[in-house]
Each structure stands twice: as C-alpha cells, then as structure tokens.
Amino acid sequence: MTNFVLVPGAWLGAWAWDEVAGLLRAEGHEVYAVTLSGLAERHGPDSAQVGQSQHVEDIVSVVEGNDLRDVVLAGHSYAGIPVGQAATRIGDRLRRVVYVDSNIPTDGKSFIDGWSDEGRAWVEDQMAESGGFWPPLTAEDYVDQDLSDQAIAVIVSRSTPHPGRAISEPAQLVRPIGQLQTTYIKCLMDGADPSRDVAEQLRSPDWELAELPTGHWPMFSQPAALAKIFSGLA
Template identity: 60%
Template structure:
C-alpha cells in the first residue's frame, strides 16, 4: 500500500481526479487529491510557482505521509517534480502523466516553441491569469460530452505567475524514482525535456 498525492493540471482542482480515486482506494491505497493555490476552491489564494511546490510538500507533511507516490498531470508535473525532490525519504515514486517536467531555471512557459511569448501575452491580457479554454479545446481527446462539460464547468483561470516563474531544483531530476506516462492522443513524440529525463534514467 502506498499513498497517492494526485495533482491535476492547469485550471483544474482536486475534483479532476474524482473518477480515479475510487479505483485506487479499492486497491487499498491512501489517496489525497490536491487543489493547488489559486485554483478551484482555493481560487482567492495568491500563487507563484514555489507556492505550488510548497502546497504539495505541505500536504505530505500535514497528512504525515510516507511511501508517497506524487502524481503530476500536464502543468503540475513541474511543481510535483520539485516537491518530489524536497520530501526526501517519504518519496516512493514520482509519476508524470502526460506532463511537463521541471528544468532548473526554466518555467512552464519558457520551454514552449515561442519561448512562452504567447502564454505571457495571454496572461497579460487577462489580468494576470491564463484564461479558460472553450469546450472545443478538448475535441479529439476521447472524452464524453459529459466529461467535457464537467471540465469546462469546474475550471478556473490559472494564476499566471505559476507559469512564468522558474523551477528550482537542487539535484538531477533523473536521479529520483520516476515513471513517465505518455498519452498517445498527445502524439507519439516526447518533448525534448521529457526525452532528456528518460535518457538520464535508462
């Protein structure tokens, strides 16, 4: 039995894991879906990149968890990867689900092909937040109409500073016990930063 701390991607909260939680609990695991600051029910809380890292570390410590599997989806792979480094021997494994991975000194936005210019412009135009996406954003992702409606209904604008502030790593991410799950709907090719992480491990 391990303890899963589940962190969803940009604009989402702990609710995004509602369909996953029962399966993990039925298998006998501890399950702790987490909403990051500035999102969902914590929408009013100011947040930067390191706020999100601390949210994850604090949840592990608050719950007194050991044998922790940190799971990060999409954007949240960046704070999850940093938190994995900081929880020390509490960590059993970090799992990146079709996610970004942290690179020391780089932000979520900076690794985009345009260097993050589009993301930064969108944040500037929307009061410091990355805006919501329409239902059409989820076309072709194998989701039902009901699932798409739930994503649109539950999403909140994402605090921009978490996307533009750099990750801070003390060591080499590839030295952590890690699994990367690449969803084929996202394409067969890995991002350069993900390929580098995998190549450092195998």
C-alpha cells in the same frame, strides 16, 4: 498500502481525480488529491499572484503535514513542474514520481520558457487581457482527445483561471530529477513521442516510460487504465 498524492494540471482542482482516487481507494490505498493555491475552491481575486513555488509548498505540506511515507507523487500536465520539485524535497518519504503527460521541471526555467516565441507571446497577451490569469480552455480545445461530451462539459464548467505567475516563475531544483524513481506516462493522442527534455531524462536507469492510447486528460477519458498503471507502482 501506498499513499498516492495526485496533483491536477492547469485550471483544475482536486475534483479532477475523483474517479481515479475512488478506484485506488477501492484497492486499499490512501489517496490525497491536491487543489493547488489559486485554483478551484482556492481561487480568488488575488490568485494571479500565486507562483509555482507556492504550488511546490502546497504539495510538500500535504506529504509532510500528513506524515506520509511510501508516497507515489503524481502530477498531470503543468503540475509536473511543482511535483518534480516537491519530489526532490521529500527525501525518503518518496516511493516514485509519476508524470502524467506532463511538463517536467528544469532548474531556472519556467513552464512557458520552453514555448516558441509565438506561443509565449500568445499566452502573455492572454494574461495581460485577463488581469494576470491564464484563461481556461474552451470546449473546442478538448475535441479529439478521447473525451465524451459530458466530460468536456464538466471540465469546462469547473475550470478556473490559472495563476499567471505560476507558469512564468522559474523552477528551483535541490537535486537532479533524473536520480528519482520515475514513471512518465505518455498519452499518445496528444503526440506519440515524449518531449525532448523528457526523452533525455528517460535515458536514466531510474526512469521508465508507460503509454496510454488516449488524450491529454486520461483521468477523465480512461480513469480505469490510469488507475491500473498507478496501482502497478504500489
């Protein structure tokens, strides 16, 4: 039995993993889906001030608070940044890190530091207009990502504004992420090639690449295929 700790990306809560978690539990694994501070049922008026360092603490607390061992720690999209940092802190409790079409942490850099000047100005304008939050995507943003109309409706209706501080606060690594046993899952409909920083890490013998022919939200579009990759790492 493996302990899976699953962390959703921007705007989402633990609910995003419901289908994948059910498939893994049916195979006998333990699954801990995490809602990060300031999101979903943990969202509140002051959530804009939640930083990604708090999200790291959220993840570490789940692992250490439940005394988990043999942990497969997975993060989707934005969550790759706090997941990568948490993975460097939990020591021999970790079995493997899994990045699901996600960003990865770079010491001293934030989620938006790698964006173009135009992209950064766009998101900063959005945060200024929404009281420090990064507003959720609209239904149109999920088109051509292998999602059913029903899945899109659920995602849009259940998404919550993302804490702006979390995407602008720099990461702090206590050891290089390239030294950790890692699987990077690239969702091909969201771009066929990994980003430059991911490609650099994939040179490490401890990193491997897996691919899924789907969009950026595989927990909704291809949950069985995603769960199969996860269970293969157990």
